[in-house]
Amino acid sequence: MHIMMFTERPYYDVPEDEIIKNASYFGIPNEHFDPEVGGRLYNSYFDEAVYAEEKGFDGIMLNEHHGTPFCMGAVMNIEAAVLARITQRVKIVLLGNPLPVADPLRLAEELAMIDMISGGRLVPGWVRGAGSESIYNNANPAYNRELFNEAHDFVVKAWTTPGPFRFEGKHYHYRHVNPWVLPVQKPYPQMWIPGLVSPETVVWCARHRYPYLALATFLEPTMEMVKLYRDTAAQEGYEFGPENFGYLQRVVVAETEEKAQELGRAFMYGGGINAFARPEWMFPPGYNSRAATRRLAQVFTDPNSGEELMALRPVETPDDIEANRSQIYGRFQAEQDNLQLICGTPDTIIPKIRHILETVRPGIFSMWHHHGPVSHEDRMTSIRLLGDEVLPAMRSIADELDLPGPYERLPGSRPLGAVAGG
Amino acid sequence: MPDYSNGYSESTIYVGGTGVSLIRGGSGSPLLVLHEELGHPGWLAWHRELAHDHSLIVPVHPGFGPLPRADWISSVRDLAGFYGRMLHDMDLDQVDVIGFSLGGWIAAEMAAADSRQFHRMALVAPMGLRPPEGEIMDMFVVTARTYLNASVLDSKAVPEFSSLYGGEETPGQFEAWEDARAESARLAWKPYMHNPSLGPLLEGVQGLPTLIVWGREDAVVPLSAGRRYNQAITGSELAVLDDCGHRPEIEQTQQFVSRVRGFLSQ
Numbered sequence: 160m161h162i163m164m165f166t167e168r169p170y171y172d173v174p175e176d177e178i179i180k181n182a183s184y185f186g187i188p189n190e191h192f193d194p195e196v197g198g199r200l201y202n203s204y205f206d207e208a209v210y211a212e213e214k215g216f217d218g219i220m221l222n223e224h225h226g227t228p229f230c231m232g233a234v235m236n237i238e239a240a241v242l243a244r245i246t247q248r249v250k251i252v253l254l255g256n257p258l259p260v261a262d263p264l265r266l267a268e269e270l271a272m273i274d275m276i277s278g279g280r281l282v283p284g285w286v287r288g289a290g291s292e293s294i295y296n297n298a299n300p301a302y303n304r305e306l307f308n309e310a311h312d313f314v315v316k317a318w319t320t321p322g323p324f325r326f327e328g329k330h331y332h333y334r335h336v337n338p339w340v341l342p343v344q345k346p347y348p349q350m351w352i353p354g355l356v357s358p359e360t361v362v363w364c365a366r367h368r369y370p371y372l373a374l375a376t377f378l379e380p381t382m383e384m385v386k387l388y389r390d391t392a393a394q395e396g397y398e399f400g401p402e403n404f405g406y407l408q409r410v411v412v413a414e415t416e417e418k419a420q421e422l423g424r425a426f427m428y429g430g431g432i433n434a435f436a437r438p439e440w441m442f443p444p445g446y447n448s449r450a451a452t453r454r455l456a457q458v459f460t461d462p463n464s465g466e467e468l469m470a471l472r473p474v475e476t477p478d479d480i481e482a483n484r485s486q487i488y489g490r491f492q493a494e495q496d497n498l499q500l501i502c503g504t505p506d507t508i509i510p511k512i513r514h515i516l517e518t519v520r521p522g523i524f525s526m527w528h529h530h531g532p533v534s535h536e537d538r539m540t541s542i543r544l545l546g547d548e549v550l551p552a553m554r555s556i557a558d559e560l561d562l563p564g565p566y567e568r569l570p571g572s573r574p575l576g577a578v579a580g581g
Numbered sequence: 582m583p584d585y586s587n588g589y590s591e592s593t594i595y596v597g598g599t600g601v602s603l604i605r606g607g608s609g610s611p612l613l614v615l616h617e618e619l620g621h622p623g624w625l626a627w628h629r630e631l632a633h634d635h636s637l638i639v640p641v642h643p644g645f646g647p648l649p650r651a652d653w654i655s656s657v658r659d660l661a662g663f664y665g666r667m668l669h670d671m672d673l674d675q676v677d678v679i680g681f682s683l684g685g686w687i688a689a690e691m692a693a694a695d696s697r698q699f700h701r702m703a704l705v706a707p708m709g710l711r712p713p714e715g716e717i718m719d720m721f722v723v724t725a726r727t728y729l730n731a732s733v734l735d736s737k738a739v740p741e742f743s744s745l746y747g748g749e750e751t752p753g754q755f756e757a758w759e760d761a762r763a764e765s766a767r768l769a770w771k772p773y774m775h776n777p778s779l780g781p782l783l784e785g786v787q788g789l790p791t792l793i794v795w796g797r798e799d800a801v802v803p804l805s806a807g808r809r810y811n812q813a814i815t816g817s818e819l820a821v822l823d824d825c826g827h828r829p830e831i832e833q834t835q836q837f838v839s840r841v842r843g844f845l846s847q
Contacts, residue, residue, distance in 0.1 A: 294721070294722055299767070300721075300770075301763045301764070301766040301770065439722065439723055443721055444721055444762035444763045444765065445759075445763030445764075445766050445767065
């Protein structure tokens with residue numbers, strides 16, 4: 160099993176009232192951003208990544224979002240380049256570069272440089288980007304999937320086809336492709352794809368034999384995607400296995416239950432993940448197929464309570480702010496009950512993680528271990544406890560359950576029918 | 582026989598392999614009606630009025646309805662070229678045209694390409710030119726409902742507004758708006774709802790009688806854009822309606838019909 164550490168690298172020095180008033184992290188005026196604070200934060204997040212490597216994590220997962228204090232990875236490849244130099248062993252897992260808002264030729268070059276500098280430790284991953292990335296970067300959301308597909312095909316071509324060559328696509332046009340930087344991993348690095356259980360993306364992954372990583376989604380729709388991947392893999396003529404599937408889990412660990420609860424509450428800050436962006440910014444025109452739009456309504460609704468997660472609307476008065484705050488924190492216990500958020504000491508969280516591993520059977524497990532206002536010291540404690548106590552337990556569970564990661568068994572490498580009883 | 586019991590009929594024609602839903606009603610000289618960015622809103626009071634003396638021809642823009650979209654249409658100028666071909670296929674020479682908002686922009690592009698396609702042209706708060714003052718409201722960062730609410734000065738004072746858009750949004754309405762919004766994004770995401778080369782080309786239009794209708798309180802396309810249209814098109818007339826937003830046809834229906842009818846019958 161491949162176990163990675165993940166954080167959104169939040170810029171949490173924003174008054175919670177501002178987030179609640181806006182009902183969204185995206186769109187908060189950047190007058191609340193202080194580059195001195197931001198600079199210190201970047202460096203502490205780098206220190207934590209180095210410590211995670213020391214404590215036994217297999218990978219550091221980064222992501223990219225624009226125009227939001229939710230995530231400081233505005234240009235994730237710059238962070239990845241730093242990690243390439245200051246870490247020695249861990250995979251640098253980029254989940255992912257938002258292809259539709261990128262210049263794919265420059266992206267091919269940036270990623271090749273990271274792979275070279277890191278000595279072949281890069282795991283590039285691709286995303287369509289949240290709808291807000293399309294708005295922020297002015298990339299037409301109605302062509303989002305076309306842009307994604309064409310940019311992906313172009314990057315692979317730039318890495319594998321000897322140059323110079325000319326590329327005339329529908330959306331991208333290059334008259335001279337001849338990068339003098341190429342990945343050291345041949346023919347190119349493994350690519351992993353994260354997502355919010357869009358069926359189209361899962362099918363696309365299965366056809367490309369790319370591992371799919373479900374981003375902290377409810378277990379029920381996640382399991383439907385496991386089945387969809389497995390079925391598509393069978394159509395493609397290969398056996399699906401844990402090496403094809405990953406899961407991102409919010410895990411908060413501390414020395415005491417009380418402290419873990421305090422740190423876990425920070426995940427709810429301002430509305431947490433449900434306040435990432437307002438629905439009209441998450442799903443701009445044409446961003447989703449009709450089927451995916453209907454499906455998302457299900458993903459963001461708790462199958463146990465039926466409660467709609469994206470119900471926050473912008474507010475102004477102090478009373479409305481307080482009402483929304485109590486709605487936000489009122490969900491904290493439900494989030495723990497349905498295992499969307501696992502908080503506790505190593506002893507109390509391991510059985511819950513075991514349940515997730517038994518249910519989803521992922522070969523990749525990413526631990527989103529803090530969000531909101533949590534101090535560097537508490538983050539370091541979390542990494543220490545995860546590394547010293549939780550990771551060894553998970554590795555033994557993974558052995559027991561036979562959950563190989565994509566570096567133990569190449570995704571898509573087993574022909575259909577090759578597995579006894581499969 | 583087509584069914585005209587509602588005052589209009591619906592049929593499908595094919596232009597170079599692309600299907601277009603055509604809504605037709607009324608009698609008299611043909612009037613091409615180019616609808617707005619959220620789709621054809623239905624057969625409204627102004628349609629019924631103008632149908633007394635015109636044969637209204639309302640094509641549903643490709644991509645705005647259930648028919649397959651044309652993949653090669655990715656700009657308003659492409660769509661204008663498509664409609665030029667449609668008019669030719671339908672043997673409609675020198676037709677009268679009226680266009681609303683996005684539809685007004687399409688008409689203006691057609692006139693800029695070849696003004697002889699039209700006999701008279703009425704533009705109702707058209708997109709297409711960058712306003713010298715203010716900005717065109719960005720429909721792509723708000724919900725369809727928010728955009729519609731901003732499109733009229735006072736929704737409570739507009740009976741047709743509540744009959745069209747009042748009540749809970751139905752799934753069918755939501756999907757129709759999402760289809761229209763997606764196709765509008767394909768046509769006009771960037772530059773947003775305008776074409777920098779349209780103004781200079783419109784300056785070359787000669788001898789096309791043109792009426793430009795604008796609500797003084799338009800919160801979607803500022804009136805300054807109307808003045809720019811007025812300057813660009815030689816001999817055009819700008820009619821500004823008071824107490825009116827972006828939808829003169831439903832906000833000030835009587836005045837609107839009277840101005841348009843008068844213009845078309847000159």
